[in-house]
Amino acid sequence: MKSIVAQHLQDALAGMPELADAVGDLSIESTVERTRDASHGDFASNIAMRLAKPAGKNPRELAAMFVEKIAGSDQVDKVDIAGPGFINFHLSAAAFHAEILSILSKGTEYGRQAHKDKPRILLEFVSANPTGPLHVGHGRHAAFGATVGNLLQAAGYTVSREYYVNDAGRQMDILGVSVWLRWLESKGTLIPFPEAGYRGDYIRDIASEIDTTGIEPVDAEELLGAIPEGDKEVVIEALITRAKTTLGATDFDRIRQQSLESIRADIEDDLAEFGVTFDRWYSEQSLTTGHRIEAALAVLEERGMLYKKDGATWFRATDFGDEKDRVVIRENGAKTYFASDIAYHFDKRERGFDLLIDILGSDHHGYVARVRAGLEAMGYKAADLEVPLMQFVALYRDGKKMQMSTRSGEFDTLRQLRAEVGNDAARFFYVSRSNDQHLDFDLDIAKSESNDNPVYYIQYAHARIASVYRQLAERSLAWDTAQGHASLALLTEPQEKALATTLSRYPEIIELAANNRAPQHLVHYLRDLANDFHTYYNAHAFIVDDAKLRDARLTLIAAARTVIANGLELLGVSAPETM
C-alpha cells in the first residue's frame, strides 16, 4: 500500500526535472511512512524536508510544489501539507477495500514478497555443543533463529538453516570418558566421579543404552591408581589418557561417537518438537575428514596471511581489524577451534551462499572480529557475515529470579520449559524482545491461561473470529462472499477503518522485521491487530440483520483472521479455532 503513495510522488517528480539533482539516489519509498495520528491522514512523506537543503528551497515551499504536481486518483482522496513540511496522504476507502480483497485472494501468501535471487542466505543458529541437553538459553536462540528464517523467507530470500555440530576436540573426549565411567559404575567399578566430567543423569542413560559389546570392566583400585591428585583439569586429562589406553583407540572412539550421536539426536528431537528444524547438521569432524581445514589454510597461506612464530602458525588477523593475530596451528601440531571455524565459514561461501548470518550468544562477541577477518583474508567482504548476538535469558517464578545452574536442581532445560509453559507461549516469549536485550522470562505470565498473557490475547482474537462463523451456521445463515466483497463501502465505523488500516500494514511489518532481523516487530504488530479486532468485536455485532452489512463485516474479519494466522505461522505459534 505504501507503494501507492511512493508512486504518486514519483510521478510528481517526473514533472519537476529541476529537482532531479537534489533527489540524487534518494529512495522515494524511504520518505514515506505511516502517520501516527489519523488526523494526519494515512501516510506522510518527509521528502520536502529531505530535499530542502540540496534543492536550496524551504520545505513548505517544496511541499507545495509537490502537492501542485500530485495527480488525483481514485486511490487518494486528499493530499495536504502540515507541520514543518510533511506531505500527508489521505487514501480513499476504495484503496483499503482493494487491500482487503487482496488479503483474501492471496490467503496464506499475503505478506509474502516476490522471490529474490540474491543474496542467498545461510542462517546458522543454536549450534550448541553436543555434550548435553539444550537449556533455556538455547531455546531463545532456536525460537529467534527459526523466526528470523521464516521472516527472511517471507521477504523473498532463499534461506538455508544450519546447525554446526561441535563434535571434535577435547570436550568429546570428556564426554566419552564421562559415559565410560558411568558405564563402569553400572558394572560395579565405583570411583569418585571427576569434577570436570559431565555429571548430568543423561550420561547414565547413554551409558546404559550404547553398544558396549566386547568392552571389559576395569578394577576400581587399578583405575584409581592411575588418577593423579590435584587440579580437576589434570584429573580429567589423566582419565582420558587412561581410557584411550585401556579401551584402545577404536573402542574409545566407539563410545564417544555413540554418546555424541545420542545427544545430537536428542537435541534434534527436542528442537523438532519445538517446531525448529534445520536443512543441515554440519559436523565439525567432517571438516577434518574432508580436509577442509587444510584447504582453507592453504588459501590463507597462498595469500600470505599466515606466518610461523614460537613453533605455531599464526593468522594475520590484525590486518583486518582484529585485536591480535590468532593461532591456527598450535606448537604441538593440533589445529585450533578457530581454524575449524575459518574452514567452516569458507565452506559456507564456497557452497554459494552470499550472506552468512550466525546467531551467537553475546558471550561469543569477541569471536566475531576474527571470523570476519578470516573471511576478509580469503577475499570476501566483511559485510557478508552478519552476527546478531543474543543476550541472556533469566527465568522468573513468583517474581523471583531462578538460579539456573544444573547443580541447583532447579529446572534449566528447554524441554522442561516447554513442558511447563507450552510451545506456543515459549516461542512467543522468546522472540518478544530484541536480541540485544536481556530477556526476563516470567513463567507465571507465560503459563497463565487468562488475563495478561499476550499469546492467548492474540490467539483468542483468531478463535473468536472462527467462532463468529460457527455462530453464523448455527443461525442458519451463510456468508455471501460476493455480496460481502461488493459491500465493503458500508464499513464506515471508526473501528472498521482502524482494523482495515492495521491489516494493510502487515506487508510493511514483514519487511521491517525481516530487514532488521527483529521478530519483535511482528509480535507487537499482532498485539495491535488483535486489539483492533477485540475493540471492533465489542463495539459492533457482525451478525446483523442487514445482509449486505453482515457480509461486508464478515469479509473484513475474514481478512483479519488470515493476517493473524499468517503472522502466528511465522512465529511458529498455533492459530486455534477454539479456545
Added chain:
RNA sequence: GCGCCCGUAGCUCAGUCGGAUAGAGCACCAGAUUCCUAAUCUGGGGGCCGCAGGUUCGAAUCCUGCCGGGCGCGCCA
C-alpha cells in the same frame, strides 16, 4: 585497563535512514455483558528517554565525554 552491548512510565519493554503531542502491556483507579466466547472492551492518572556537551530546520535516535549494568579479552572449545 581495552573492546562490544544495554540504560525510555512503579515493573517488563517497543520506538522504522533523525520527523509532528515519546508508545504498549502489567500494576493502580473508575466503568461496560438481556447481544457473535468477559482469555474481551472503554476511560483515567503516571516520563529529566542515565548525565553533560555537540551536530541541525528538527535528536530517545547521530558524534564526544562521563555514570551505571552485562559480556568478552587463551597455542580452550
